[in-house]
Amino acid sequence: MAEEKQNVEVEETAAAPEVKETEPKQDPQEFLENFDWDKYEEGIERVDDTKLKEFETLVEENFVDTADEEVVEGKVVHMTDREAIIDINAKSEGVISLNEFRYNPDLKVGDKVEVLIDIREDKTGQLVLSHRKARTIKAWERVNNAHDKEEIVTGFVKCRTKGGMIVDVFGIEAFLPGSQIDVKPIRDYDQYVGKTMEFKVVKINHEFKNVVVSHKALIEADIEEQKKEIIGQLEKGQVLEGIVKNITSYGVFIDLGGVDGLVHITDLSWSRINHPNEVVDLDQKLNVVILDFDDNKSRIQLGLKQLEKHPWDALGDEIKVGDKVKGKVVVIADYGAFIEVADGVEGLIHVSEMSWSTHLRSAQDFVNVGDEVEAVVLTLDREDRKMSLGIKQLTPDPWTDITSKYPVGSRHKGIVRNFTNFGVFVELEEGIDGLIYISDLSWTKKIKHPSEFVAVGDTLEVEVLELDVEGRKLSLGHKQTTENPWDKYSEEFAEGTVHKAAIAEVVDKGATIDFNEDIVGFVPQRHMEKEDGKKLVKGEEAEFKIIEFNKDFKRVVASHTAIFREQEDRNVKAAAKKRAASSDEAAPTLGDANSALQALKDKMEADSKKK
Numbered sequence: 001m002a003e004e005k006q007n008v009e010v011e012e013t014a015a016a017p018e019v020k021e022t023e024p025k026q027d028p029q030e031f032l033e034n035f036d037w038d039k040y041e042e043g044i045e046r047v048d049d050t051k052l053k054e055f056e057t058l059v060e061e062n063f064v065d066t067a068d069e070e071v072v073e074g075k076v077v078h079m080t081d082r083e084a085i086i087d088i089n090a091k092s093e094g095v096i097s098l099n100e101f102r103y104n105p106d107l108k109v110g111d112k113v114e115v116l117i118d119i120r121e122d123k124t125g126q127l128v129l130s131h132r133k134a135r136t137i138k139a140w141e142r143v144n145n146a147h148d149k150e151e152i153v154t155g156f157v158k159c160r161t162k163g164g165m166i167v168d169v170f171g172i173e174a175f176l177p178g179s180q181i182d183v184k185p186i187r188d189y190d191q192y193v194g195k196t197m198e199f200k201v202v203k204i205n206h207e208f209k210n211v212v213v214s215h216k217a218l219i220e221a222d223i224e225e226q227k228k229e230i231i232g233q234l235e236k237g238q239v240l241e242g243i244v245k246n247i248t249s250y251g252v253f254i255d256l257g258g259v260d261g262l263v264h265i266t267d268l269s270w271s272r273i274n275h276p277n278e279v280v281d282l283d284q285k286l287n288v289v290i291l292d293f294d295d296n297k298s299r300i301q302l303g304l305k306q307l308e309k310h311p312w313d314a315l316g317d318e319i320k321v322g323d324k325v326k327g328k329v330v331v332i333a334d335y336g337a338f339i340e341v342a343d344g345v346e347g348l349i350h351v352s353e354m355s356w357s358t359h360l361r362s363a364q365d366f367v368n369v370g371d372e373v374e375a376v377v378l379t380l381d382r383e384d385r386k387m388s389l390g391i392k393q394l395t396p397d398p399w400t401d402i403t404s405k406y407p408v409g410s411r412h413k414g415i416v417r418n419f420t421n422f423g424v425f426v427e428l429e430e431g432i433d434g435l436i437y438i439s440d441l442s443w444t445k446k447i448k449h450p451s452e453f454v455a456v457g458d459t460l461e462v463e464v465l466e467l468d469v470e471g472r473k474l475s476l477g478h479k480q481t482t483e484n485p486w487d488k489y490s491e492e493f494a495e496g497t498v499h500k501a502a503i504a505e506v507v508d509k510g511a512t513i514d515f516n517e518d519i520v521g522f523v524p525q526r527h528m529e530k531e532d533g534k535k536l537v538k539g540e541e542a543e544f545k546i547i548e549f550n551k552d553f554k555r556v557v558a559s560h561t562a563i564f565r566e567q568e569d570r571n572v573k574a575a576a577k578k579r580a581a582s583s584d585e586a587a588p589t590l591g592d593a594n595s596a597l598q599a600l601k602d603k604m605e606a607d608s609k610k611k
Contacts, residue, residue: 072115073113140172198215242255262299269344271330271344329368336348398432403469424450463478
């Protein structure tokens with residue numbers, strides 16, 4: 001009976017749709033809200049097949065297919081302290097951590113957001129969604145589209161990083177190089193942090209998912225149009241307003257509104273300056289004049305000082321040759337110093353006009369940059385804008401009374417200032433220099449270079465040997481201040497005198513011997529032979545005979561061989577003399593011959609008488 005009753009209910013239910021075809025369709029949401037699932041599961045409430053098929057159709061039409069890696073749009077239906085409940089028209093609602101919405105602190109119920117199915121069902125059967133992943137996928141698509149179509153995107157500058165900034169573009173962290181922030185150099189990167197700016201996507205690395213953006217590219221596009229317009233209107237002599245863009249040691253770059261020009265350091269001021277920052281500051285607005293440009297007008301030479309009257313034109317007529325002027329040392333070179341006697345008006349003091357001394361020195365020995373000096377105007381050329389000055393003219397010329405100060409034969413003390421190969425320059429006073437020839441340094445020493453005898457800065461006693469007033473030349477001598485020791489040595493070491501000494505050095509042609517600290521003698525090799533036939537060696541002491549003494553050339557020649565050779569010669573001569581004497585005694589004399597002849601004559605006469 002129960003089965004029959006159930007069949008009847010089913011048949012009634014199956015037949016129900018035909019009876020109720022004219023009834024309006026029920027809203028699926030209302031149907032779901034009013035449906036008693038508990039009764040249905042317990043078998044209490046029955047649903048006919050037509051309603052079930054209608055329900056399935058409604059589900060297919062309204063519920064989404066939760067496929068993986070697909071981004072869908074959801075609606076925030078509820079929020080807790082930690083999570084947001086998102087309705088994506090699926091069989092269940094999804095959950096997303098609020099950490100994924102930190103970029104959007106104003107998130108509220110009813111907002112629509114993009115989500116990605118992360119987990120269809122977790123262990124509790126809950127649908128888990130990801131807004132971050134969905135946002136990344138969509139952002140990457142948008143960034144690629146913006147790059148391909150060269151569209152302008154909006155980004156939020158998050159923070160600084162090495163070499164540039166990090167920018168949030170569609171939720172992707174893109175890199176903004178420091179050189180791509182602006183067309184002008186950036187000195188303060190922090191001023192851009194927290195700003196929303198427009199950018200152009202200039203590079204994408206698909207392998208590493210890196211994105212590079214540029215704000216400069218947008219500015220350059222605008223500037224390029226301005227630049228063409230400005231360049232087309234440029235003329236020499238034209239005065240334009242610009243902004244100081246960059247300062248270098250050699251000049252200043254001026255932004256003329258998209259076109260850059262250079263003001264060289266020499267065109268910044270009529271006065272001499274050491275660095276452009278003495279005249280201008282960064283970002284300063286100023287007027288400049290166009291001096292020149294190349295054919296393409298890509299290199300523009302500007303001037304700042306040309307907008308003012310030249311200082312030489314304002315120089316008063318009261319300054320003339322011979323006047324004394326005061327000024328500040330602005331530049332020093334080896335050949336002289338430039339003195340600014342008025343703003344933009346300079347005169348040159350040549351080093352030769354700094355001192356009466358003929359000994360050439362550097363300008364740094366007399367003045368320093370920044371010194372206030374007084375000088376005399378020597379020449380003045382207003383047309384060529386040149387002026388020469390002199391300092392030494394402020395003091396009397398020391399050569400005026402030179403004959404009374406430094407007569408020939410007078411002795412003085414001076415300071416060694418310089419060397420040459422042939423002598424030493426000695427300064428007797430400022431402006432009075434004299435030359436000591438190398439031969440007048442010492443009576444006894446053989447000097448090859450003055451540095452062997454004195455050093456620069458030494459004080460030396462000198463005697464005036466010659467004086468040329470017109471040529472402003474003094475000839476000095478140092479050895480003349482002492483007695484010539486060769487005068488006394490001419491007797492002590494006269495030729496033929498014998499002295500005892502040791503061999504100091506052995507050289508190729510002989511040896512040297514030191515008789516004292518002044519006299520060095522030379523022994524020729526053939527005169528080094530000893531009596532036994534051997535040669536003298538270094539350090540060996542022996543007697544030497546002076547065989548040559550020349551005071552003028554400081555030459556002393558000695559011989560050891562002459563010592564025993566002379567004795568041998570004396571012995572030979574004595575022996576010869578003795579032999580000669582013996583021969584004289586044995587030989588008959590003329591008297592003896594006469595006596596013999598007389599005896600023979602007497603005998604012959606006696607014999608004659610006997611007959």
